[in-house]
Amino acid sequence: GGLCLHRENEAKSEGRAELIPSIKLRHCCLLRNQRCVTAYLYDRLLRIRALRWEYGSVLPANVRFHMCAEELQWFSQYKKSLASFMRSLGGDEGLDITQDMKPPKSLYIEVRCLKDHGEFEIDDGTVILLKKNSQHFLPRWKCELLIRQGVLEHVVS
Amino acid sequence: MDTQSYFPVPPGVGMEENFLSLDDILLSHERLPIRTECTFPRLGFLEKSSDTQDIPEGTKMELPLWLTKGLYERKRKVVSVELPKVYREGWRTVFSADPNVVDLHKMGPYYYGLGSQMLHFDSPENPEIAQTLLQTFIARFRRTMDSSQNAYNEDTSALVEREAICCNRLWVRGGRWDKRDAVEESQRLITDD
Numbered sequence: 252g253g254l255c256l257h258r259e260n261e262a263k264s265e266g267r268a269e270l271i272p273s274i275k276l277r278h279c280c281l282l283r284n285q286r287c288v289t290a291y292l293y294d295r296l297l298r299i300r301a302l303r304w305e306y307g308s309v310l311p312a313n314v315r316f317h318m319c320a321e322e323l324q325w326f327s328q329y330k331k332s333l334a335s336f337m338r339s340l341g342g343d344e345g346l347d348i349t350q351d352m353k354p355p356k357s358l359y360i361e362v363r364c365l366k367d368h369g370e371f372e373i374d375d376g377t378v379i380l381l382k383k384n385s386q387h388f389l390p391r392w393k394c395e396l397l398i399r400q401g402v403l404e405h406v407v408s
Numbered sequence: 409m410d411t412q413s414y415f416p417v418p419p420g421v422g423m424e425e426n427f428l429s430l431d432d433i434l435l436s437h438e439r440l441p442i443r444t445e446c447t448f449p450r451l452g453f454l455e456k457s458s459d460t461q462d463i464p465e466g467t468k469m470e471l472p473l474w475l476t477k478g479l480y481e482r483k484r485k486v487v488s489v490e491l492p493k494v495y496r497e498g499w500r501t502v503f504s505a506d507p508n509v510v511d512l513h514k515m516g517p518y519y520y521g522l523g524s525q526m527l528h529f530d531s532p533e534n535p536e537i538a539q540t541l542l543q544t545f546i547a548r549f550r551r552t553m554d555s556s557q558n559a560y561n562e563d564t565s566a567l568v569e570r571e572a573i574c575c576n577r578l579w580v581r582g583g584r585w586d587k588r589d590a591v592e593e594s595q596r597l598i599t600d601d
Binding site: 269270272273275276278279280282283286287289290293294297298300301303304305352 | 427428429430433448450451479486
């Protein structure tokens with residue numbers, strides 16, 4: 252763009268117009284590098300955005316370790332935008348659209364616990380102990396997040 | 409990332425690339441045989457086969473598509489681009505005789521995408537190239553859809569083909585191919601300047 256034109260004009264005014272093809276070639280290389288870096292950074296943002304939907308609003312430490320400060324800030328702002336959008340839906344209560352992303356086939360599902368996760372309270376006040384390898388019959392909407400995080404596994408018989 | 413929440417930038421349609429599309433960036437990495445139509449001073453180091461300081465005019469070499477597009481000018485004083493074999497008349501005749509017989513995988517991973525990009529280089533054969541690309545795609549897509557809907561067909565070549573088409577997502581916007589789009593696109597390709 253501007254820098255290339257500047258160099259070309261310099262070349263012309265100094266009587267070195269034969270350098271222009273090489274100047275153009277080098278400029279193409281700079282643009283290519285710029286494109287690759289930009290696309291890479293943008294793709295990272297798309298994946299980070301997807302994490303909000305797949306992992307929830309708290310990212311695991313090993314994921315955050317791989318994010319730069321600007322990406323963490325971006326994620327935090329994206330979370331806020333999404334949260335205020337969700338609050339604006341469904342009247343006074345808001346609506347958590349990150350739940351039930353697929354139409355559920357049944358209200359209750361059989362799950363197996365893949366790792367120890369401690370106590371887990373469901374809506375009627377009952378407390379379930381999520382111990383590795385234990386199986387439970389639980390309301391689907393309570394389990395979704397834990398399934399996505401790899402704590403529970405949906406047992407399909 | 410395999411999840412339903414990750415939406416990468418799709419490749420561009422037809423002759424256009426999407427700047428941020430990783431698929432298009434990979435596509436534009438493909439090398440093309442070119443001939444230099446002017447001297448490139450002090451860049452001799454790019455041309456491995458000879459030891460000169462400059463790249464002289466008339467040098468035959470291979471450049472990636474992104475560089476070829478960047479250097480090419482219609483007045484043709486910089487580089488001239490040779491059509492890769494698959495897009496030349498010989499192969500076009502094969503494709504028009506039977507679009508389904510060719511193993512597209514062997515032709516390189518970007519038959520449709522690279523073919524569309526070749527249209528940037530003002531070959532007099534552009535209308536024929538565009539026509540062949542479109543007709544080949546239509547015929548192969550039709551066969552893939554037909555055979556993949558046949559529950560008893562154990563021919564796995566349909567699956568491979570579908571992958572080839574999806575990788576070459578030239579005509580497919582967001583995973584769906586619209587015949588109307590393809591007809592419009594071919595009109596645009598043939599009449600475009």
